[in-house]
Amino acid sequence: MRKMTRAVTVGAAAAGLLAVVVPNVMANSPGHEHPAKPAPGHSKPGGSDPAPLRALAQKAGIRIGTAVNSDALADEAPYEAKVGSEFSSVSPENVMKWDTVEPARGTYNYTQADALVSYAKAHGQLVRGHTLVWYNQLPSWVTSGDFTADQLRQVLHDHITSEVKHFKGKIWQWDVVNEAFNDDGSYRDDIWLQKLGPSYIEDAFRWAHQADPKAVLFINDYNIEGVNAKSTAVYDLVAKLRKEGVPLQGVGIQGHLDTQYPAPHDIATNMARFDKLGVQTAITEADVRIPLPADNTEVEAQNEAYQTLLEGCLLTRNCTDFTVWGFTDKYSWVPSTFKGEGQANIFDENYQPKTAYTALSQDLRLAGR
Ligand code: G3I
Numbered sequence: 001m002r003k004m005t006r007a008v009t010v011g012a013a014a015a016g017l018l019a020v021v022v023p024n025v026m027a028n029s030p031g032h033e034h035p036a037k038p039a040p041g042h043s044k045p046g047g048s049d050p051a052p053l054r055a056l057a058q059k060a061g062i063r064i065g066t067a068v069n070s071d072a073l074a075d076e077a078p079y080e081a082k083v084g085s086e087f088s089s090v091s092p093e094n095v096m097k098w099d100t101v102e103p104a105r106g107t108y109n110y111t112q113a114d115a116l117v118s119y120a121k122a123h124g125q126l127v128r129g130h131t132l133v134w135y136n137q138l139p140s141w142v143t144s145g146d147f148t149a150d151q152l153r154q155v156l157h158d159h160i161t162s163e164v165k166h167f168k169g170k171i172w173q174w175d176v177v178n179e180a181f182n183d184d185g186s187y188r189d190d191i192w193l194q195k196l197g198p199s200y201i202e203d204a205f206r207w208a209h210q211a212d213p214k215a216v217l218f219i220n221d222y223n224i225e226g227v228n229a230k231s232t233a234v235y236d237l238v239a240k241l242r243k244e245g246v247p248l249q250g251v252g253i254q255g256h257l258d259t260q261y262p263a264p265h266d267i268a269t270n271m272a273r274f275d276k277l278g279v280q281t282a283i284t285e286a287d288v289r290i291p292l293p294a295d296n297t298e299v300e301a302q303n304e305a306y307q308t309l310l311e312g313c314l315l316t317r318n319c320t321d322f323t324v325w326g327f328t329d330k331y332s333w334v335p336s337t338f339k340g341e342g343q344a345n346i347f348d349e350n351y352q353p354k355t356a357y358t359a360l361s362q363d364l365r366l367a368g369r
Contacts, residue, residue: 082347
């Protein structure tokens with residue numbers, strides 16, 4: 001019932017009401033100078049919403065999450081305060097990945113991941129586990145181990161089983177398999193595909209399910225926001241695996257966008273087809289990078305892109321959560337990966353909410369009425 005209300009309300013919003021979401025952008029445009037003018041993308045002083053995102057998200061029937069930089073969480077009070085006050089779920093940005101968790105074969109290090117799980121519990125947050133099988137951030141003993149197929153299968157089995165069992169009962173959703181596809185819809189030619197063939201994917205889901213039957217198991221990828229060759233390949237695989245009884249229950253749509261490219265306006269159409277398969281969906285890693293310096297048009301495009309992602313989730317019955325991949329520009333993977341781009345997050349480097357934050361608040365408020 002609540003979901004129906006949510007869909008109808010946001011449907012109206014998507015049809016046009018959201019054009020009024022960030023009114024200060026025009027006031028900031030060249031030729032409209034004002035002495036108290038905030039910098040592009042910054043909310044007016046005192047203009048941030050008093051209701052935190054997590055309260056608005058609760059009313060709208062979803063969780064709102066952030067990726068967490070564990071060093072900042074431990075060392076920086078304003079960072080820690082915002083994680084706790086604004087978000088209702090967390091994802092470890094790095095500390096559950098293979099190179100951190102199992103740096104040598106059979107030697108496990110869960111120190112930082114355990115700290116995050118405890119933090120989440122203390123703050124009433126759920127945890128998205130990220131990630132069990134990926135081509136990246138693998139320790140060299142895996143990539144240079146010269147294993148036979150049988151040996152590597154055993155290595156993968158042991159890693160998944162150990163990690164999922166360690167966190168049994170404490171992880172809400174696991175990103176079991178991450179970024180297994182190329183943009184053309186073919187399988188990524190990584191160590192797993194090369195040595196094990198595509199069956200590594202279903203094996204991974206079966207092993208994870210055996211280790212924690214209650215965790216919701218996701219396949220996760222980028223560039224699958226709209227309907228395209230890659231999202232269709234994910235769709236086809238999910239349909240096939242579910243028909244075969246493989247325990248795959250969710251599709252994670254990362255949502256790493258760039259204002260240089262159009263926002264994925266067909267996201268709700270794409271997500272609806274996953275609804276029909278009976279799987280959950282989530283926006284798992286939202287951020288929107290901007291070529292620097294950012295002007296008002298780019299900031300407006302960023303706001304719109306964030307809203308496009310969130311509205312996709314709000315319009316989808318089985319979309320459970322919307323996670324931003326870090327919330328402050330102070331800690332973002334973007335500048336070191338995309339030279340000359342940045343300001344991708346919803347808070348600035350001084351933890352001040354940007355207009356993208358206001359835009360998300362507005363959508364959540366509309367959905368939660
Ligand atoms: O931990 C080492 C440290 O020991 C070393 O001194 C330092 C020197 O460069 O590197 C540190 O590791 C870095 C690690 O983050 C932890 O800070 C790596 O260099 C750096 O490459 C790594 O970047 C992460 C990236 O994944 C790796 O691909 C980003 O923080 C993280 O945000 C990013 O997250 C991914 C998702 O997992 C999957 N989807 C895409 C997303 C963005 O790339």
